[in-house]
Amino acid sequence: MSELQFAQSLSRLGTESAFVVLARAQQLAAQGKDIINLGIGQPDFRTPDHIVEAGIKALRDGHHGYTPANGLPVLREAVAADLHRRHGVEVNPDHIVVVPGGKPTMFFAVMMFGEPGAEIMYPNPGFPIYESVIRYSGATPVPIALREENSFAFSAEEVLAQITPRTRLIIINSPANPTGGVTPKAEIDKLVAGLMEHPHVALMSDEIYSNMLYGGREHVSLLQYPEIRDRLIMLDGWSKTYAMTGWRLGYAVWPEAAVPHVTRLCINDHSCVNAAAQFAGLAALTGPQDAVQDMVAQFDARRQVIVRELNTLPGVTCTDAAGAFYAFPNIAGTGLTSMEAQNKFLDEAGVATVAGTSFGKWGEGYLRFSYANSTANILEALRRIREIL
Known part of the structure; x- marks a missing residue:
């Protein structure tokens, strides 16, 4: 037994x-x-045919081995170009880390800041993995209440009021799972302005649905706020936008100081992302939309x-x-x-x-x-x- x-x-x-x-x-x-x-x-x-064909071609061309832990340089450059096209921001490709899906970024971010005695704020109702990994890290999860009367957008005033000396990380998600809520720019402006008084707090902005807004709404990326770039983790990827959930391909833009840490986490966790999937991701970003x-x-x-x-x-x-x-x-x-x-x-x-x-x-x-x-x-x-x- x-x-x-x-x-x-x-x-x-x-x-x-x-x-x-x-x-x-x-x-x-x-x-x-x-x-x-x-x-x-x-x-x-x-998944669009030209993306599938790019993955097949990569396999036939012999891309069967390891890649750099943070992703193929050509793919990271394409991500940077795409972020410039969509959000009007300049991103150093060396600050981009390609991972197998969206969850590794969440896991790494929480494990990087979470430990007993720390607090991490997260949206509630929100993607369940946030709270799960916060608890696993030993940190205390602090919910950010998303209310129907506020169209399921967070209140910057409430978020800022919950910050304590123990707060290490704030997670936000817009457009949001499960509510479909989108936080307006005015509220994000207030949050960023208020965070100037809390330089010890990092942010993780989950923007995996950034291409899916309706009724004339436009996505507001946290990357558009240079004053917080040195403590911002911006998560995005291919799963939702290109119907590539099973390809397991995502990325994040990390603060420069965090890049060596997340790269070591990648090496210890999964070595690198599937090579053929990365070439498919390249075709997705550079091909027809x-x-x-x-x-x-x-x-x-x-x-x-x-x-x-x-x-x-x-x-x-x-x-x-x-x-x-x-x-x-x-x-x-x-x-x-x-x-x-x-x-x-x-x-x-x-x-x-x-x-x-x-x-x-x-x-x-x-x-x-x-x-x-x-x-x-x-x-x-x-x-x-x-x-x-």
């Missing part, structure tokens, strides 16, 4: 509930139940449908989703808790959603719907939920 003794720190490590819901949905589907998945957060589009524009236009059309239809459900209200590809309706009027609604809709209606509490305590009374599915499936899913309610 095994008597393995695992590290106690593992008990502090959470999970991403969307994958738990996905596994349950797949189990029901295998039993013959017709499931519509509005739970998982990944585009339902194929038509597929991205088409995908975002289709998301916008679906967004309008799902928000309109959610507002017709009994006991449900939904604010306008401003970015990403999520709607986050208020279901309090149904009399169901978030978890009860998630389970009821999946088991009885065959519709996968994710309980708001999977994203933090401030998510009670809400559900996350991903509209990364066809309009026909969205309409059918909401028809089934309407019958249940």
